[in-house]
Amino acid sequence: MLSKTKYKKMESDNYTFFVLPNSPAERDIEDIIKIQEKCFSRVCEILKHETDMKINIYFFNDPVSCGKSYNVNADPEEEIIINTFCYYPNNIHATYNEQIKTIGHHEVAHLLLFEKLHREPNILLNEGFAVYCDNNWWRLNLHKWAKYIHTTSLIDIDKTFQSVDYFRQNSVFSYPLVGSYCKWKINKDGIDEFIEILKKSCSQSDFHREELIEYKEFIKTIFLSDDEINNFSEVVANYEGRAGRGQNGGFQL
Numbered sequence: 515m516l517s518k519t520k521y522k523k524m525e526s527d528n529y530t531f532f533v534l535p536n537s538p539a540e541r542d543i544e545d546i547i548k549i550q551e552k553c554f555s556r557v558c559e560i561l562k563h564e565t566d567m568k569i570n571i572y573f574f575n576d577p578v579s580c581g582k583s584y585n586v587n588a589d590p591e592e593e594i595i596i597n598t599f600c601y602y603p604n605n606i607h608a609t610y611n612e613q614i615k616t617i618g619h620h621e622v623a624h625l626l627l628f629e630k631l632h633r634e635p636n637i638l639l640n641e642g643f644a645v646y647c648d649n650n651w652w653r654l655n656l657h658k659w660a661k662y663i664h665t666t667s668l669i670d671i672d673k674t675f676q677s678v679d680y681f682r683q684n685s686v687f688s689y690p691l692v693g694s695y696c697k698w699k700i701n702k703d704g705i706d707e708f709i710e711i712l713k714k715s716c717s718q719s720d721f722h723r724e725e726l727i728e729y730k731e732f733i734k735t736i737f738l739s740d741d742e743i744n745n746f747s748e749v750v751a752n753y754e755g756r757a758g759r760g761q762n763g764g765f766q767l
């Protein structure tokens with residue numbers, strides 16, 4: 515159970531932050547507030563959404579403690595490593611230490627999108643939208659990720675869009691791919707049409723074949739230099755065998 519009593523509470527316009535005394539999050543809270551307020555405004559701007567939502571963010575010093583707060587009923591022997599996750603309507607749990615700083619748009623995007631739609635959208639578009647709001651994956655361009663995945667057949671693009679299980683199992687690479695897809699879709703048709711699709715779409719079968727064909731044609735037009743391919747290969751090799759994990763080894767949900 516999350517012990518709220520040991521946390522110090524700090525407020526900003528759109529957040530209540532819960533930080534552990536003498537933690538890296540407490541030390542950096544002024545910077546964190548600036549970054550998170552910017553992310554909040556940016557996601558509202560993308561969604562054309564006005565809200566008086568106030569988000570609670572609980573900071574953890576490591577992804578194991580964060581993981582424990584995700585599933586309090588889990589077998590204590592069974593460690594779940596999670597960098598960050600959110601739960602509706604307005605809560606985020608995040609790891610913040612010297613190496614892992616899981617702040618940014620991603621979880622804020624899930625919460626504001628949920629409020630805008632009054633429901634949880636299709637998982638693939640939900641994650642894609644959140645990644646699109648960050649506009650990078652491991653600090654690398656989303657469309658270039660898609661091109662690299664396409665060029666190397668790192669994961670099966672069709673399967674990613676058709677099978678939720680496959681999508682989840684390959685989240686390290688399926689996330690930037692759907693991020694790229696959402697970026698392409700929003701740039702092409704605008705946010706209003708994207709929102710309409712989110713309102714309707716609740717299963718993978720709602721993805722139209724033609725749309726996917728058009729998106730894959732778009733990926734082919736992205737330029738990736740040899741140096742960029744080598745850089746991607748190196749980054750991917752560093753994470754081999756850690757499928758399903760986020761940038762720092764923990765899951766990002």
Ligand SMILES: [Zn+2]
Pocket residue numbers: 620624640641644766767
């Ligand atoms: Zn997510």
